[in-house]
Amino acid sequence: MDIARHIAVIDELCFRPFPAEHGPSPGGTAGPGCFVVALESSHGLRGGDGAERALTSGQYEKDRDALCERLAARWGxxxxxxxxxxxxxxxxxxxxxxxxxxxxxxxxxxxxxxRGTARWVALAVADRDETDEIQLLAVVTDEPPP
Incomplete structure (x- = not known):
């Protein structure tokens, strides 16, 4: 994992204009008020071995936590x-x-x-759907959480 690169992606999304329509975006999807980017993605784990999925999910959680430390130093x-x-x-x-x-x-x-962007940033490991790849997601949106 390249923490500096992932932080740079998040920083750029905090200031990039949102597109007018929903559609693909580099590394993910975007639409009015939202970017969803896969910072990391597994390959070949879609519907794969449960043990291998658990290992990959655990590694992505560690990567997420490392990114969280950097963002917590900045935003609390x-x-x-x-x-x-x-x-x-x-x-x-x-x-x-x-x-x-x-x-x-x-x-x-x-x-x-x-701070200073009027946007929300979320980091999550997308591993709920066993028929999909596991991803470390960054979400940047102007929609406050419910």
Whole structure:
């Protein structure tokens, strides 16, 4: 993992204009008010061996935690945000994006309001769907968390 490169991507997304339409973006997807970028992604684990998935997920969690340390030094300490509660809420209420989609992909996120940008930054390991690759995600949005 290249922490400096990942931090540079997050910094750039905090100031890049959001696109007018939803669609692909370098490293992920983007739309009005939101970027979702895979900082790291597994290859060949889609529906693969559970033990190998667990190892990769654990490594991505360590990578996420290392990035969290850097961002916490900048924007302050944050507690993990349980996305399971957000996922449960999607059954009975309208959860704004990207939060609804993130809760379907990840169990926990770390979240900051990026000072001076009017944007929120979230880091999460997307490993909930066993039929998909595991990803270390950075989400940058102007939509406050629900």
């Amino acid at each position: 300490e944050t507690d993990p945000w349980n996305l399971q509660t957000v996922l449960l809420r999607t059954e009975g209420e309208e959860i704004p994006e990207p939060w609804g989609a993130l809760s379907a992909r990840a169990r926990v996120a770390y979240l900051w309001e990026a």
